[in-house]
Amino acid sequence: MMDSLESRSNVTKEYFHKLQSWVIVTPSDRAADNKTAMSLLQPDQMVNMEADGNLTKDKFCIVTSKNDLLDWEAYVEAEVSPEHISETFPKLFDDLLDAEERLETLSEDSVVDDEDEHEQEILSTPTSGKRALMQAQSNQVEARRRFLSKRKELEMEIQDLKTQCYRACLDHRNNANRVSLQEQFNKARSALHAGQPPSSTELSVFPVTSKSHLRLVKGRPTAAFPDAHTTGIQALNDWIIQSSFQTRLDKTQVLLSQIQVLFDEVNSWILDGCQISAKLAGTKLPSLELVIKDIGCHYKKTMTSRDERFHENIISVHSGLMVERAKIDGKISQEFVRHVENYRKDNAGIAIHPLSYAACVRRTGGRHIPRKHEPIEWLSRLFTFYWSPIVGKWHAATQKTLPSHLNQFKTAQENDLNWYIQQVLHKDSLPGVYKDMFRERSDRLHNLLTEHLDKITLAYNRYSDRVSEIKRDSQDTLKTQMLPTFYQAQYLHGPGSCRMKMSTIEEGAEQIKASIFSSTTSDIEKKLKDAQQEFYRDHCRLTRMFLESVLKVALTLARQICQSPSQFDPASGRREALKNIMTARLPSWQRRWTQLKAGATSGSRQLQGIDMLDQITVKAEDEFFIKTEPE
Structure with a gap:
């Protein structure tokens, strides 16, 4: 944004005022109190943006990056109590503790020991034989299978509960950042109006995680960020499209x-003279x-x-x-x-x-x-x-x-x-x-x-x-x-x-x-x-x-x-030939033109995310251009 060298700083200032939209990026874990991020916009820049109508929801936003970096357990213990995170979080947290306790009580050794003792009892009896031994081994395998299945089920339940707790803590931190940034934004704008409250503007804040989004692109999404909406990239992309x-x-x-x-x-040129009969x-x-x-x-x-x-x-x-x-x-x-x-x-x-x-x-x-x-x-x-x-x-x-x-x-x-x-x-x-x-x-x-x-x-x-x-x-x-x-x-x-x-x-x-x-x-x-x-x-x-x-x-x-x-x-055969070519192609041009014009006028909202300029740019093979030699 600025530079200690005046020549580079002047270049930065000149470029700053040519922007159509402004994005401030700050880490999520320090978004509300990051002095560097909050001082990126100097008072004079705030004045210019306010006077020019650029401090609006569609032209100015804050991106809180590295949204995935959160130790949610430490966050719950040190920064906020469970009941303040969400209405459902205390129950999620209790369910997680209960599942972890059940996993600890599940002991593979006790199951194996019980089966070993059962096998020894069978072998020590007079009527024991090969069939009893095979039954004991089958029981042991079945017991181990049940144990592993139960453990896997508990581990999956614990992982799912941790993911839900993690997402709940992320949402709570993001909301807290949004509220804090909005307060600071309102305070800064109020200072520009000499005590008169400015018009209320909701600040656009987008928590994003590029790391999780890259994993998503590679086909290896994480449980907490399964799609582009959860990574925040989709919302930011929509804002950029809307801002322009x-x-x-x-x-x-x-x-x-x-x-x-x-x-x-x-x-x-082609038709007017021909259409006038009187x-x-x-x-x-x-x-x-x-x-x-x-x-x-x-x-x-x-x-x-x-x-x-x-x-x-x-x-x-x-x-x-x-x-x-x-x-x-x-x-x-x-x-x-x-x-x-x-x-x-x-x-x-x-x-x-x-x-x-x-x-x-x-x-x-x-x-x-x-x-x-x-x-x-x-x-x-x-x-x-x-x-x-x-x-x-x-x-x-x-x-x-x-x-x-x-x-x-x-x-x-x-x-x-x-x-x-x-x-x-x-x-x-x-x-x-x-x-x-x-x-x-x-x-x-x-x-x-x-x-x-x-x-x-x-x-x-x-x-x-x-x-x-x-x-x-x-x-x-x-x-x-x-x-x-x-x-x-x-x-x-x-x-x-x-x-x-x-x-x-x-x-x-x-x-x-x-x-x-x-x-x-x-x-x-x-x-x-x-x-x-x-x-x-x-x-x-x-x-x-x-x-x-x-x-x-x-x-x-x-x-x-x-x-x-x-x-x-026509003044020459060449002009006659050109007129004949354009007369033959004019209907197809007009049909294409009618479609483009209808899409731009009657459905301008369809332009969001689709650049009509790309649709109107017609290639030579579409026969919108006629190559002729100069007279």
């Missing part, structure tokens, strides 16, 4: 819309184009106005956050010196060693791991101090309000396209044959809009990622303003240097308390404006491309209606 499900579904939907637009283009005179084309462009001009104004309102909403949301941010800056600047004075203590409030304080100064507030103590990172604490008062509002704005505006914008775009289609269909100056053909091809416009909205969503996601990056980069801005004070303290050496370092750091905090947060907020605001302008430019470019595509569909149809059939003749 929405991303895979979004990518699949984008690919589906692109394929649909491609099919529309193929249909337009024709208009070529002299009608200029007047048709004029009307179509006039309707398109009004549609463009509507789209442009819609785009501007959408971006005004985005600017308004972030402006409101910056106003709140400025109010908070004035409050926390008064507490900044006391915050820096607390650098003399660790996260638990325990005074740190002077050498550890000096080490933190040498690292300019970076990560320092004292021996047998939790890591100390002043910059992480400063970042948390700066962001925790507003992290809840930031999360609500970026993860709820802005996505809501985006969804409303998409709905409005669909309504605007329907308005455009109705304008064309009810325009008196357009001929009926054009309206009929346009109505039949209106689905293509909806497909173009779907593709356009997918591109808008991708552009918005890039903008959202940039906003998160700006928030994270504010830690570097805070560090830059603290550096002069750190450098000044680094040059202090000799007797009493540690006390002088503390005084220098705290005096430096007094000097910059009025500007450190306001200047950081100003830097964030400037970067946000740049990101908003870049997103707006991308949005305008995508809207322009979409409007051009819509106008192209309308104008192409007008030209086809006003052209003579001879104008549809």
Whole structure:
């Protein structure tokens, strides 16, 4: 997660924020109190994940490994009493003790001795003979068989009871770990919200045993872990699939819309001209184009106005956050010196060693791991101090309000396209044959809009990622303003240097308390404006491309209606051959495409565990690709 070498640590931090899901792994026997595991997420990382909506059940989990390593008898004797493990455990435990006692009382020697005495009695009698001797030997063998059978039965019973006791203790420990980790998780999240309770989130905890799972894969499962569900691997695998499900579904939907637009283009090239039987005179084309462009001009104004309102909403949301941010800056600047004075203590409030304080100064507030103590990172604490008062509002704005505006914008775009289609269909100056053909091809416009909205969503996601990056980069801005004070303290050496370092750091905090947060907020605001302008430019470019595509569909149809059939003749024999091939194969493509689209739209839940991208990736032998020479 982190590294003492700054260059490697920066690489780790950069990669950390590119993850889609986070998994913390800790041994099961020390999951609840393992300081190393519990300190993997630093406060600044918790702040970023909370603000970006990543501290959720589907994106963050803890895996407790080596779940099979448990001496359940010692666990019962030293850590928990039998009645606290489960309701049935005391009876299981008593049954086990009883079975072990019965096994001890079972003595092979006594059985053998009894048979020997019986044999001697038979041999000593006057009437004893060969038949009596054989009967005695048979009785002895039968007695030994009964003894071995009884012993095996008791051993199997004991083994089964031990397995049940073992599983009960494992379940109890796993539940205890889950409760303890949930409490620590809730406590850490509450600390980020400045006393305000965050939304309740159940922590995903998965106890797993890779050793037992490997034995299962090799066909030699243990009694306590007979399948993938008991090893925990299946549950973890399901979580990983579920955590990436929405991303895979979004990518699949984008690919589906692109394929649909491609099919529309193929249909337009192959069939449109042939399907138009009613024709208009070529002299009608200029007047048709004029009307179509006039309707398109009004549609463009509507789209442009819609785009501007959408971006005004985005600017308004972030402006409101910056106003709140400025109010908070004035409050926390008064507490900044006391915050820096607390650098003399660790996260638990325990005074740190002077050498550890000096080490933190040498690292300019970076990560320092004292021996047998939790890591100390002043910059992480400063970042948390700066962001925790507003992290809840930031999360609500970026993860709820802005996505809501985006969804409303998409709905409005669909309504605007329907308005455009109705304008064309009810325009008196357009001929009926054009309206009929346009109505039949209106689905293509909806497909173009779907593709356009997918591109808008991708552009918005890039903008959202940039906003998160700006928030994270504010830690570097805070560090830059603290550096002069750190450098000044680094040059202090000799007797009493540690006390002088503390005084220098705290005096430096007094000097910059009025500007450190306001200047950081100003830097964030400037970067946000740049990101908003870049997103707006991308949005305008995508809207322009979409409007051009819509106008192209309308104008192409007008030209086809006003052209003579001879104008549809192919320009060359090669083009004619290609058109014939595609015409022959188009029905099979459409059947396959209909199946894929139906599976993705009507049954999106079927995508869980099955990557539709693999199904849509079609091989050459499926005849989805045609190899032709360039003209």
